[in-house]
Amino acid sequence: MALILKNIVKKFNSQTVVQDLSLKIEDGEFFSLLGPSGCGKTTLLRMISGFETPDSGQILLDGQDLTPIPSNERPFRMVFQSYALFPHLTVGENLAFGLKIQKTPKEEISERVENALNLINMLDYKNRFPETLSGGQCQRVAVARAFINEPRVLLLDEPLSALDKKMRDHMQTELRAIQRKLNITFIFVTHDQDEAMTMSDRIAVMERGYLKQVSSPHEMYSSPANAFTASFLGDMNVFVHSGQKVFIRPERTLVSLSPMASDLVSYSGEVINKLFKGVFWDVYVRLSTGGVVKCLVDSKNEDMMEDLTIGKEVQVGYSQVYAHVFETE
Amino acid sequence: MEKLRPASPSWTRGVLYLVVAAFYIPLALMVFESLRFKEISGDWSFSLHWYQVLFSDQALMESLLRSVVIAAGASFIACIVGTFSALAIHKYRFKGVLFLDYMSMVSLVIPELVFALALLSWFAFLKFPLGYLTVIFSHATFCIAFVAMTVTARLNTLDKYLDEAAHDLGATQLQTLWKVILPVLKPAIIAGFILSFLLSFDDFLITFYTSGPGTDTLPIKLYSSMKIGLTPKLHALAVLMMVISVGLILILSRMKGVRELLLNEDS
Structure with a gap:
């Protein structure tokens, strides 16, 4: 029981947007498609929903090929980036739209609409029109309109990108909670790595139509498979050690005023900036070998931060244990 | 401050x-x-004497009715054709769509007399007898652009994924059209209808060339009576036409959703 994408290829004119992509998404998974804009993630989502047809390859749900099935007959529902709520219908009517099309009995419709509104905490808004709602409320209605039809898979196309930061953080938790309650598969398209990390069971990182890595957020962060995922998901410092690029996370990069222990790889450099971030200080150091790296220093380390003035000569180093080295592609 | x-x-x-x-x-x-x-x-x-005279003038009242029927018919045709052409132009960015878009606006700028002559020779070429139908058809041609304009203005303010959303929720193409697209466009279509009605109701030149014997509209009647001499009755007739036009405009501006639309067009 799963959604399987098999060797999907999609071209627009002569440009290949999705390159021979294969993927298996398990039932009940919160799965994110992550990548910079133009990487093909939205196109992939639109192929799953049926709005685009792959040039070759198959989309299989429980072994059945969905490719010939039109979008209105697939057991998927989409949440659009712009929400696409029907402006002439109330919130309740928006939710009932799909059920009415399927000729669900009236009593059942009103019961399910109530339940859905309850789940998104918007019972009082049933008779309001979309134009009177805030962005976050529209977002919740759009999600409810999709899941009320009990789809096998819910497809979300950057649904949080139109919200302000605070609302976005709130909706991340809320969406995740809704997904757990409903226990349906969510496929979530985003270009925001923090969003993908916080919400997902697994993340697929895409770049220029290629699938770069598929794994859990933690695994992807701690052991990225290639240079692209390494620097796309979270921050990375790049050192050059014996002619090779070495990637180190800022929290694994040490900074010190005295020489480093001999088992560490160390460089000398000069503090060029320090930014207070609350729990940590971001300390930027320009290496004498060239390049700038970022180190995190615990704010509790007050004495050290006092000494770490801008322009100060410092030592920067890392342990080989945390070094990521990739074959050049 | x-x-x-x-x-x-x-x-x-x-x-x-x-x-x-x-x-x-x-x-x-x-x-x-x-x-x-x-x-x-x-x-x-x-006194309302001249209005009494006006309303008891059988021939004038007949031409008023004719004007209304022609305006309604032309607007009806224009609404159907205009709405669907606006939808097609908006949705499908096929090659030459811009050309088509401009072409539909040509009727707004082309000298009316030229257009009237063109229509007249077209009907002559087709050997189509001049009468009700030719007037309605001619009026519809220039009204289409106005309907297309109001509908396009509304389309531009809409979420462009509405039809996909309906489709995604299980609706067929036809259900999407009936349950989403047309209801959402309703204010624009009504606005287009009223605008067309006014244009047709006021039109003189094109009607003058394309109407046959016995299909005089109110403006034609007014014109031919004016040649005989200005009488207070004609003043009453002109006031009546003005009241109808202004009244329709007032209804138009008070309709929900139409005001925003007309304001949008200005920008």
């Missing part, structure tokens, strides 16, 4: 009053004349 905008020089207000006066004095005079009834003795008084 917010600074006040500098006041415009006082003479601009004078110009404004002059323009308004120049525009409204003739109209006011016309209304006045239509309401003035002169006794044989030379005294005069306000």
Whole structure:
């Protein structure tokens, strides 16, 4: 029981947007498609929903090929980036739209609409029109309109990108909670790595139509498979050690005023900036070998931060244990 | 504190009053004349006499009815064709769509007389007898552009994924059209209808060329009566036409969703 994408290829004119992509998404998974804009993630989502047809390859749900099935007959529902709520219908009517099309009995419709509104905490808004709602409320209605039809898979196309930061953080938790309650598969398209990390069971990182890595957020962060995922998901410092690029996370990069222990790889450099971030200080150091790296220093380390003035000569180093080295592609 | 905008020089207000006066004095005079009834003795008084005369004029009332029927018919056709052409142009960015878009606007700028002549020769070429149908068809041609314009203005303000959303929720193409697209466009279509109605109702030149014997509309009737001489009855007729037009515009501007639409068009 799963959604399987098999060797999907999609071209627009002569440009290949999705390159021979294969993927298996398990039932009940919160799965994110992550990548910079133009990487093909939205196109992939639109192929799953049926709005685009792959040039070759198959989309299989429980072994059945969905490719010939039109979008209105697939057991998927989409949440659009712009929400696409029907402006002439109330919130309740928006939710009932799909059920009415399927000729669900009236009593059942009103019961399910109530339940859905309850789940998104918007019972009082049933008779309001979309134009009177805030962005976050529209977002919740759009999600409810999709899941009320009990789809096998819910497809979300950057649904949080139109919200302000605070609302976005709130909706991340809320969406995740809704997904757990409903226990349906969510496929979530985003270009925001923090969003993908916080919400997902697994993340697929895409770049220029290629699938770069598929794994859990933690695994992807701690052991990225290639240079692209390494620097796309979270921050990375790049050192050059014996002619090779070495990637180190800022929290694994040490900074010190005295020489480093001999088992560490160390460089000398000069503090060029320090930014207070609350729990940590971001300390930027320009290496004498060239390049700038970022180190995190615990704010509790007050004495050290006092000494770490801008322009100060410092030592920067890392342990080989945390070094990521990739074959050049 | 917010600074006040500098006041415009006082003479601009004078110009404004002059323009308004120049525009409204003739109209006011016309209304006045239509309401003035002169006794044989030379005294005069306000009365609705000329309106009574007007409404009891069988031929005039017939031409009024004809005008309404033609305006309604032409607007109806224009609404159907205009709405679907706007939808097609908006949705499908096929090659030459811009050309088509411009072409549909040509009827707005082409000299009316040229258009009237073209239509007349077209009907002659087709050997189509001039009458009700030719007038309705001719009026519909120039009304289509106006309907397409109001509908396009509305389409531009809409979420472009509405149809996909409906489709995704299980609706077929036809259900999407009936349950989402047309209801959402309704204010724009009604606005287009009223605009078309007014244009058709007022039209003189094209009607003059394309109407056959016995299909005189109100403006044609007014014109031919004017040649005989200005009478208070004609003033009453003109006031009646003005009231119908202004009344429709008032309805239009009060309709929900239409006001925003007309404002949008300005920007």
